[in-house]
Amino acid sequence: MAADWVRRIAVNHREWVFWIVAIALPLLFPGKLLLINEIAILALFALSLDLLLGYAGIISLGHAAFFGVGAYAAGLLAKHGLAEPLVGLLLSAAAAAVLGFLTSFLVLRGSDLTRLMVTMGIGLMLLELANRFDTITGGADGLQGVVMAPLLGLFAFDLAGRTACAYSMAILLVLFLLARRLVRSPFGLSLRAVKANRLRAVSVGVPADTRLVTIYTIAAAYAGAAGALLAQTTQFVSLDVLDFHRSADVLLVLVLGGSGYLYGGLIGAAIFKVMQDWLAAQTPQYWQFWIGLLLVVIVLAGRERVAVAIRRRWTALTRRFAGEPTP
Amino acid sequence: MLRRSFVLGSVLAALMSGGAVAQDVVKIGLILPMTGPFASTGRQIEAAVKLYMAQHGTTAGGKKIELIVKDDTGVADVTRRLAQELVVNDKVTFLAGFGLTPTALATAPIATQAKVPQIVMAAGTSVITERSPFIVRTSFTLxxxxxxxxxxxxxxxxxxxxxxxxxxxxxxxxxxxxxxxxxxxxxxxxxxxxxxxxxxxxxxxxxxxxxxxxxxxxxxxxxxxxxxxxxxxxxxxxxxxxxxxxxxxxxxxxxxxxxxxxxxxxxxxxxHYSAAHNSPENKTYVAAFRKATNGMRPNFMSVGGWDGMHLIYQALAKTGGNTDGTALVNAMKGMQWMSPRGPISIDPETRDIVQNxxxxxxxxxxxxxxxxxxxxxxxxxxxxxxxx
CATH class of the missing domain: 3.40.50.2300 (Response regulator)
Structure with a gap:
């Protein structure tokens, strides 16, 4: 039984290459650890949205709500004595999951457009709440005084971001493997059925509502974990974690990388952050113009084509390494 | 085998890139909101800082001054990451700028931990200077x-x-x-x-x-x-x-x-400042600022940047080019000079500005x-x- 589980979760050779590259990145670019940390966090956040959009077909413009709740939960826990990162991470993800569960019933109703509005509304409400209750959240000044205990009692969060980067990457890997296991399970397959045709799925006996509530809750927990990682590794939380632009950015990242195959969010996050970092260093005043232009070009001039080309190259490359015959 | 040597190689590369920084260059990391709703603050301060460097040369205390400008869009967690990167990668001697209170507060723990002076050129909440012994302010408080x-x-x-x-x-x-x-x-x-x-x-x-x-x-x-x-x-x-x-x-x-x-x-x-302030220092300043920026009028944010640079130059001169954070902050305490806004000084106890x-x-x-x-x-x- 256990062996079976391990086999199902095990990654294939192509994915091995991806993760080896990912793990090599911090070693190759030791000056960019903090950026890689942010990429890992954004990737986890995008992964969470991919579970919703790519597998359940639920579009959301308010995903930052869960990210923000996770971040504030982690920040507040640390501020009020619970400074152990892993426990804080679990509790924060749980807090976001509770919110996800409660709001999922709203999202079940209506069409895509309604969902966009409902999710956006929830996000805006939370932002205003966080601003209003500034005695708890610190309001627009941000939550100050978050100090994390060393990870596992061994690794203190250092200025260079070594611990932060390793921590975020490890959590991303673990949660990614879980997500991968999830979408390949019968549960994941039934989700796809609901996405493809809800009426038909219901008529063959898939409890569509339960499935959607479950995946929405899980995705919320993932987003909460991403938020918690940000709060813990920067040891600071500001209202910005709930801001609308976070929700929009993550959707953009997913569009960039492609949804529905889990790696899309990861690749999109890397492209988005690297581009942003590079452009902002080139021209601090006008980088937003260039990033806008690049995004339009990438999306219009065939993100699909680029992705397909890369995938083809990738397949050829990995086959050669593995010495596999072409199927 | 291939993989192992690859990893080894990258570790070596990592070690080497972390070493050697030129001894006679002092870097100033200037973090400002250059885009977004508070971009005017960033523009004013950047212009003043560059004007100061154009007028006073790029050496102070025998060191060559190098400026690195970063845009934080006024978002505090970005400021914090940029500050961290500037300290770790660029080995800056000073962190400066900070257009809004949250961005200054988010950076305070880094200044403390890295023992790097943090020159607040804009943010005006009273408590800021109490958040780190390395914060010195050249703007104002509300x-x-x-x-x-x-x-x-x-x-x-x-x-x-x-x-x-x-x-x-x-x-x-x-x-x-x-x-x-x-x-x-x-x-x-x-x-x-x-x-x-x-x-x-x-x-x-x-x-x-x-x-x-x-x-x-x-x-x-x-x-x-x-x-x-x-x-x-x-x-x-x-x-x-x-x-x-x-x-x-x-x-x-x-x-x-x-x-x-x-x-x-x-x-x-x-x-504390008006472009119409009647003093010879201010007249010169306004004229030079307008000339350097295509006619932009300097505001109170710009003098924060100007005096921040003056503070950095003077502190370096006083320590004789010693870049130790504690020595620099000590040199700044009690310093007084004539700014375009009038006579100002740094309170030796609070490291906050005293001004008309x-x-x-x-x-x-x-x-x-x-x-x-x-x-x-x-x-x-x-x-x-x-x-x-």
Missing amino acids: PQNTLPIADWAVRNGLKKVVTLVSDFGPGLDAEKTFTEVFTKGGGTVPEKLRVPLRNPDFAPFLQRAADAKPDALFVFVPSGAGSAVMKQFAERGLDKAGITLIGPGDVTDDDILNDMGDVALGTITSM VYVRKVERVDGELYNVEFATFEAVRDPGKEKK
């Missing part, structure tokens, strides 16, 4: 700039004033200081209105202010948001109802004052709107800290 206008209101017989502030650190500081001084002087504050910092809509608040029929409306909004207030102040007819607009000078920011039009005339504010604050009225001078100074409060310390 209580410092609010005290004189509150005092003016009392002396000029205003009885009823409504306050309207942006809902974050500096706004609350301003509201608190004004209310304390004004009520102690016998005035009343029937309404204290707080407007969200992001995407503010002033109209409903101004309506509530008008309904209270005060003698004056006390306004604090961050640099840049003043024009919206001014416009809606007129649209709601508050000016016609005989309500005077008063406040710290952020609302009649020199950067945008001239575009506000006649509605701004007669606004009374108190502030002027009471000004918006008037038309040579066809342009200016804050014309008519009273001076000399060497004002931050009242936010004196009480303790």
Whole structure:
């Protein structure tokens, strides 16, 4: 039984290459650890949205709500004595999951457009709440005084971001493997059925509502974990974690990388952050113009084509390494 | 095998890139909001900093000064990451800039941990300098700039004033200081209105202010948001109802004052800097600034940048090029000089700025709107800290 589980979760050779590259990145670019940390966090956040959009077909413009709740939960826990990162991470993800569960019933109703509005509304409400209750959240000044205990009692969060980067990457890997296991399970397959045709799925006996509530809750927990990682590794939380632009950015990242195959969010996050970092260093005043232009070009001039080309190259490359015959 | 040597190679590369930094270069990491709603702050400070370097050369204390400008878009977690990267990767000797209070506060732990002086050139909440022994401020504090206008209101017989502030650190500081001084002087504050910092809509608040029929409306909004207030102040007819607009000078920011039009005339504010400040230092400064920026008028943010650079240059000269953070901060304590805004100094105890604050009225001078100074409060310390 256990062996079976391990086999199902095990990654294939192509994915091995991806993760080896990912793990090599911090070693190759030791000056960019903090950026890689942010990429890992954004990737986890995008992964969470991919579970919703790519597998359940639920579009959301308010995903930052869960990210923000996770971040504030982690920040507040640390501020009020619970400074152990892993426990804080679990509790924060749980807090976001509770919110996800409660709001999922709203999202079940209506069409895509309604969902966009409902999710956006929830996000805006939370932002205003966080601003209003500034005695708890610190309001627009941000939550100050978050100090994390060393990870596992061994690794203190250092200025260079070594611990932060390793921590975020490890959590991303673990949660990614879980997500991968999830979408390949019968549960994941039934989700796809609901996405493809809800009426038909219901008529063959898939409890569509339960499935959607479950995946929405899980995705919320993932987003909460991403938020918690940000709060813990920067040891600071500001209202910005709930801001609308976070929700929009993550959707953009997913569009960039492609949804529905889990790696899309990861690749999109890397492209988005690297581009942003590079452009902002080139021209601090006008980088937003260039990033806008690049995004339009990438999306219009065939993100699909680029992705397909890369995938083809990738397949050829990995086959050669593995010495596999072409199927 | 291949993989192992690859990993080994990258570890080696990592070790090597972390080493050797040229000994005679001092780097200043300047983090500012260059885009987004607070971009004007970033533009002003960057221009002043570059002007200072153009006029005073790029060496101080025998070291070559190198400037690295980063845009944090006014978002605090970005500021924090940039500061961290500047300290770790670029090995900066100074962190400077900080357009908004949250961004300065988010960076404070890094300054402490890395023992790098953090020169706050803009953010104005009183508590900032208490958050790290490495923070030195060259801008102003809100209580410092609010005290004189509150005092003016009392002396000029205003009885009823409504306050309207942006809902974050500096706004609350301003509201608190004004209310304390004004009520102690016998005035009343029937309404204290707080407007969200992001995407503010002033109209409903101004309506509530008008309904209270005060003698004056006390306004604090961050640099840049003043024009919206001014416009809606007129649209709601508050000016016609005989309500005077008063406040710290952020609302009649020199950067945008001239575009506000006649509605701004007669606004009374108190502030540490006006482009119309009458001194030879300021005349030279304004002329040079305009020349360097295609006619932009310097505002109070720009002098924060200018004096911040002066502080850095002088501290380096005093330590003889020693870049130890503690030595540099010690060198800065008690330093005094003549700035375009007037005589200023760094309080040796609080590391906060001590400066003259002027009471000004918006008037038309040579066809342009200016804050014309008519009273001076000399060497004002931050009242936010004196009480303790």
